[in-house]
Structure formats: C-alpha cells, structure tokens
C-alpha cells in the first residue's frame with residue numbers, strides 16, 4: 001500500500017509558481033525525505049496533500065484515499081507539524097495538547113507525559129512565553145500524541161538544539177518501528193541522511209528525482225587531497241576528475257572511477273599527506289542544483 005501517491009500535481013498562486021507537475025510515491029513504513037532549498041515548493045506540496053490548499057491540477061492520495069474528497073477521513077490517520085505555526089497565545093502547552101488529544105479522541109495521557117519529558121517541554125508554560133524551539137516541541141507533541149499512521153513534518157528541526165534534535169530522531173525511529181510512515185521535509189541535507197531511507201529532490205517547483213540515500217552515496221565522488229614533495233602541473237590528467245585545484249605542493253579534486261588509477265599516479269610522487277573522503281550529502285546534491 002502506498003502511504004502517499006502524488007500524480008502530476010500543479011499549484012499556481014495566481015501568476016506565481018508554486019509547484020509544477022510533481023509526481024512521486026511514498027511506501028507505507030518508509031522514512032521519506034523531501035529536500036529542496038527555500039521556496040522550492042515543499043510546503044506547497046504538503047499543504048496540497050492535506051487539502052489546506054487546492055491544487056491547480058493533478059491528484060494526490062493518502063492510503064488510497066483522495067486528498068480532496070476524503071480529506072476529513074485522511075486527517076484521522078495523519079499527524080502534521082506545519083513549518084510555521086500560530087498558536088493561541090493564552091493557552092498553556094497542557095491546554096493545547098489536551099485540545100489536540102480531544103480532537104483525536106485520545107484518552108490516555110501517558111504518551112503526552114512521556115514525549116514532554118523526553119523533549120524537555122514544560123507543559124505548564126504559556127504558549128506566548130515559549131521560545132521558537134519550545135513552540136516547535138509543542139507542535140511535535142500535537143503531531144505525535146495520537147500515534148498516527150502517517151506523520152508529515154515540515155522543517156521539524158528548525159529551532160531545536162542538537163541534543164533535543166537527537167532525541168527527536170530517536171522518537172521518530174520508534175514511531176517508524178511501530179509502523180508509522182514518516183514524511184520529512186527539510187533544506188538541511190545532512191539531517192535527512194541520518195534518518196531517511198529515500199529522498200525526493202525538489203528544485204524551483206519541479207521534481208529533480210527520487211533516490212535511495214544508500215545509492216546517492218554509492219554513486220558519489222570521492223574527495224581527494226594530497227600534499228607531496230613536488231606535484232608537476234596538470235599531474236592528475238585522468239578521466240573522472242572534477243573540481244581540480246593545485247597550489248604549491250598541494251592538490252585537491254573530486255574523483256569518480258577506479259581508485260587504483262589514482263593510487264598508481266600517487267606512487268610516482270613523494271607523498272606527505274593523503275586524504276580520501278566521502279563528500280557530504282550537500283556536495284553530492286550540488287550537481288542537481290547547478
């Protein structure tokens with residue numbers, strides 16, 4: 001069963017481009033990343049999925065249900081953390097989560113207590129007095145408290161400090177283990193690689209591709225830096241080399257190909273230092289954004 005199935009989805013805001021002809025699917029049980037720079041159209045896609053805005057054309061389904069016609073039914077199965085949230089300032093966190101729990105018919109308080117403890121969120125505080133990160137935690141609580149089948153998170157980590165972020169990822173992995181599908185939008189590529197199985201890449205409103213994180217890495221270039229007694233000009237004249245820089249007795253470049261060729265070349269040098277590194281996911285993605 002597909003948790004999410006989007007087909008040729010287009011949303012224009014008058015003359016402004018939102019998203020154009022976006023298609024992809026998320027399998028039930030996946031942790032799926034949705035990546036793109038600010039303004040790429042991630043929130044537009046999510047809001048269309050949840051029927052908060054209407055598409056210009058195309059269709060979307062969640063668990064086989066039509067996102068427009070069956071929006072109310074879908075909402076019971078979904079937990080959603082918006083990118084930007086506006087809350088009732090006068091409510092305490094406790095009042096807010098009780099309100100959300102009532103909406104979803106959640107009677108048991110254990111999960112609320114456990115999540116607030118693990119995220120270090122004080123339930124007695126007023127929403128108006130919370131920092132951005134603590135407001136985010138309250139939003140996370142509201143998105144998870146009913147143990148939904150599908151969790152949709154729009155830029156969930158902005159404002160969370162690193163320790164809380166780590167705990168939040170552990171919680172998400174546990175939610176995934178109990179069977180929840182997780183759809184995670186972000187412009188921070190390094191955090192997506194920590195948790196997601198596959199990613200969809202969005203650029204200027206259009207899909208660039210969907211790939212497994214493991215494949216992205218397997219197909220990737222290696223980053224090589226060498227310092228040696230003397231490196232003749234244009235010494236590394238091999239195929240598969242890009243971003244070549246040479247200065248003084250150092251050279252650095254990206255390489256994709258048979259590493260033996262590089263080692264054969266290096267054996268002709270008096271090498272002082274050699275680094276062969278996996279590039280960050282950011283660098284792997286860069287060729288999509290050129």
Ligand SMILES: Nc1ncnc2c1ncn2[C@@H]1O[C@H](COP(=O)(O)OP(=O)(O)OP(=O)(O)O)[C@@H](O)[C@H]1O
Nearest residue numbers: 013016017018036037038039040041042043044045
């Ligand atoms: N209500 C709106 N009216 C007009 N244009 C909009 C509206 N909402 C979004 N857009 C435009 O649609 C495009 C996609 O925006 P969207 O917010 O979906 O991107 P995003 O990838 O979620 O980025 P961000 O992380 O900055 O929110 C942008 O060019 C944005 O300016």
